[in-house]
Amino acid sequence: MTRVLMCPPDHYDLRYEINAWMHLENRPHLPLAARQWRMLYEQVQRLAQVELVSPAPECPDMVFTANAGLMVGEKAVLLSRFRHPERQPEEPHFRRWFEEHGYTVYTVPEDCPFEGEGDILWAGERYVAGYRKRTEICAHRVAAEYLGREVLSLELVDDRWYHLDTALFVLNERTVVYYPGAFDPYARRVIEEHFHTLYVIEEEAMRFACNSVVIGNTVLMPEGCPLVTGLLERKGYEVIPIPMSEFIKSGGACKCLVMFLER
Amino acid sequence: MHTELITLEGHIIDSLTLSKVLDILVASGVDYEIRSFRIGKSHDETSHAEILVIAPDEQSLQRALHEVQQHGAVISQEDATLQPAPQDGVFPEGFYSTTNLETFVRIEGTWIPVERIEMDCGIRVTRTESGWRAECVPLHWARKGDLFVVGSAGVRVTPLPRREAESVFHFMGSEVSIEKPKTRIVQAVARAVRETKLKGQKVLFVGGPAIVHTGAAPYLERMIRAGWIDVLFAGNALATHDIERALYGTSLGVALETGVPETHGHEHHLRAINTIRAAGGIRQAVEKGILKSGIMHACVVAGVKVVLAGSIRDDGPLPDVITDTVQAQDAMREAIQGVGLALMVATTLHSIATGNLLPASVTTFCIDANADTVIKLTDRGSHQAFGIVTDCAFFLKELATQLCGEA
Numbered sequence A: 001m002t003r004v005l006m007c008p009p010d011h012y013d014l015r016y017e018i019n020a021w022m023h024l025e026n027r028p029h030l031p032l033a034a035r036q037w038r039m040l041y042e043q044v045q046r047l048a049q050v051e052l053v054s055p056a057p058e059c060p061d062m063v064f065t066a067n068a069g070l071m072v073g074e075k076a077v078l079l080s081r082f083r084h085p086e087r088q089p090e091e092p093h094f095r096r097w098f099e100e101h102g103y104t105v106y107t108v109p110e111d112c113p114f115e116g117e118g119d120i121l122w123a124g125e126r127y128v129a130g131y132r133k134r135t136e137i138c139a140h141r142v143a144a145e146y147l148g149r150e151v152l153s154l155e156l157v158d159d160r161w162y163h164l165d166t167a168l169f170v171l172n173e174r175t176v177v178y179y180p181g182a183f184d185p186y187a188r189r190v191i192e193e194h195f196h197t198l199y200v201i202e203e204e205a206m207r208f209a210c211n212s213v214v215i216g217n218t219v220l221m222p223e224g225c226p227l228v229t230g231l232l233e234r235k236g237y238e239v240i241p242i243p244m245s246e247f248i249k250s251g252g253a254c255k256c257l258v259m260f261l262e263r
Numbered sequence B: 001m002h003t004e005l006i007t008l009e010g011h012i013i014d015s016l017t018l019s020k021v022l023d024i025l026v027a028s029g030v031d032y033e034i035r036s037f038r039i040g041k042s043h044d045e046t047s048h049a050e051i052l053v054i055a056p057d058e059q060s061l062q063r064a065l066h067e068v069q070q071h072g073a074v075i076s077q078e079d080a081t082l083q084p085a086p087q088d089g090v091f092p093e094g095f096y097s098t099t100n101l102e103t104f105v106r107i108e109g110t111w112i113p114v115e116r117i118e119m120d121c122g123i124r125v126t127r128t129e130s131g132w133r134a135e136c137v138p139l140h141w142a143r144k145g146d147l148f149v150v151g152s153a154g155v156r157v158t159p160l161p162r163r164e165a166e167s168v169f170h171f172m173g174s175e176v177s178i179e180k181p182k183t184r185i186v187q188a189v190a191r192a193v194r195e196t197k198l199k200g201q202k203v204l205f206v207g208g209p210a211i212v213h214t215g216a217a218p219y220l221e222r223m224i225r226a227g228w229i230d231v232l233f234a235g236n237a238l239a240t241h242d243i244e245r246a247l248y249g250t251s252l253g254v255a256l257e258t259g260v261p262e263t264h265g266h267e268h269h270l271r272a273i274n275t276i277r278a279a280g281g282i283r284q285a286v287e288k289g290i291l292k293s294g295i296m297h298a299c300v301v302a303g304v305k306v307v308l309a310g311s312i313r314d315d316g317p318l319p320d321v322i323t324d325t326v327q328a329q330d331a332m333r334e335a336i337q338g339v340g341l342a343l344m345v346a347t348t349l350h351s352i353a354t355g356n357l358l359p360a361s362v363t364t365f366c367i368d369a370n371a372d373t374v375i376k377l378t379d380r381g382s383h384q385a386f387g388i389v390t391d392c393a394f395f396l397k398e399l400a401t402q403l404c405g406e407a
Helices: A030-047 A090-100 A137-147 A185-194 A202-206 A226-234 B017-027 B058-069 B182-198 B217-225 B236-248 B265-279 B282-287 B295-302 B325-335 B348-357 B371-379 B392-404
Strands: A003-006 A049-052 A069-073 A076-079 A104-106 A120-123 A126-131 A150-155 A168-172 A175-178 A196-199 A213-215 A218-222 A238-242 A259-262 B002-010 B031-038 B047-055 B081-084 B103-107 B110-115 B122-128 B131-137 B147-150 B155-157 B202-207 B231-235 B305-309 B339-345 B363-368 B385-389
Touching (some): A003 A030, A030 A213, A030 A218, A030 A238, A069 A104, A069 A137, A076 A137, A120 A137, A120 A168, A137 A150, A137 B002, A150 A185, A168 A213, A175 A226, A185 B017, A202 A226, A218 A226, A226 A238, B002 B058, B017 B031, B017 B047, B017 B058, B047 B058, B103 B122, B182 B202, B182 B339, B182 B363, B182 B385, B202 B348, B231 B236, B231 B325, B231 B348, B236 B265, B236 B282, B236 B295, B236 B305, B282 B295, B325 B348, B339 B348, B348 B371, B363 B371, B363 B392, B371 B385
Parallel strands (some): A003 A049, A218 A238, B110 B131, B231 B305, B363 B385
Antiparallel strands (some): A120 A126, A168 A175, A213 A218, B002 B047, B031 B047, B081 B147, B103 B155, B122 B131
């Protein structure tokens, strides 16, 4: 059974600006955020076993567990090394959770920012990885070593799509759904050469259509993305729209709130 | 020919990273030779390429290397080469000339950060009890036998972070802004100043005499008295005309109240200098109650660290002015420790001199009515500088209002 890690939004808030979406004058409505997280949590729980990590008061973004790290084995995780000092306090909390749950924790070298599943995504026999915004390409090499799999490096070129998982999600081993404008021409070629592709238009990418969680035949997607929903439904997927407005204010949505522990 | 060996490792074929890096080299106008190449046989095996980059000059080489490093190219894993200084004040031939970017040198397999980084210096490496130490030193600090890094092997430079889209300065596009909404920019500068102070870092102000001539001195004075400025760099002129204003109400003999030149007003500045010389210095003049207002008075009262650096055309000068330029540079070097933000207003000479000393990590704003000053600063390597082309009186008035409220 699929197992994922989530973090209750008890201390979620917007207290700094470290991406193009965050504006201190546009803070999330916290009770509404809590309801939106709950809705996602209940949907995920229907499909997978959900583990919870306790939120820390000094880490308003800890709710985005996709950035905790990346599973590199059944009981091994490559811990994130956040680029921004604002998020670095999350590292020890995630480390503690993994250690307490019997995971071997690996790290990347000190001068090599790496933001976990936010930037490296499982795609069957290989992984796809983003760089130049948060994660640096040096981390792709480290991850490839631990994974023993091919890692395709994709350059992100638009500040709005600062993590790979804001601009691309893997539908199944052969298919990815992505917003081409977030990538440089080489990356677009790499994606096209390796996968069947479905495109997301900018308007829906802005509503975080690419930040979806796929479990089996179900896609948990931020609401307001009818075009890509139609494409997926024609392919036989069930798309469940989840309101995510209060997390999008911080530059995250469904996928950012979920880290895969087991597929 | 300037060359550097780089290695590229990973899934560089399927990710097209190798193609991209080679394309970037060609587009940067440099040549390359693939020295060795090992292709991963299966999907999980990585590939490895060693590429010799060949450039017509050092600048093109560094530019090309800087670009390809972003895509994972690693420059030589060799240790830095060290050579002793042949005599006092002289670096060994072929010494590594620094940039103002964060720099590391590799000694016995370990990357050591270079302390007090500044551009156009050498890197002195010493062995201490706790291990190796690397520091950035100007030519005149070199002592015969000191070990310096030569060549660029074993040296790694961290590029400046890209300007994030959310930054108000991002929309300026170019680093020099002329046709941009000025008030918003000043708001952003004020915010940066506040953030710097919140982080516990110091704010450096570098100013020219136009601040006094244009009547903007009171705004600067307010900010100093309110504690926003920690360090002031200027020349004889700013201090002299400020003191002239305090003692006579004129700047270069022109009454600041009315804008009318006063009879014998041209003598005021020299009389002001004489008064301060008689008192023994600015601090003494303040303590004796001779100097009661102005920027320099505010600095003494607020405990601002002041470095006044002299130049060839100075009158007097004031006793506080350091007339030996090398000594002045050293005093400025000392004073910039802990500075997180620099405001350079209406001075080409002192802006460039300060730019030479500042690490690129210091947020730098250059404000001048003349775009050339700003361009000169960035052309001389202070790439971190944001240029704001505007009248200094407007800028300082607006900034003082932002930081200290309406007067």
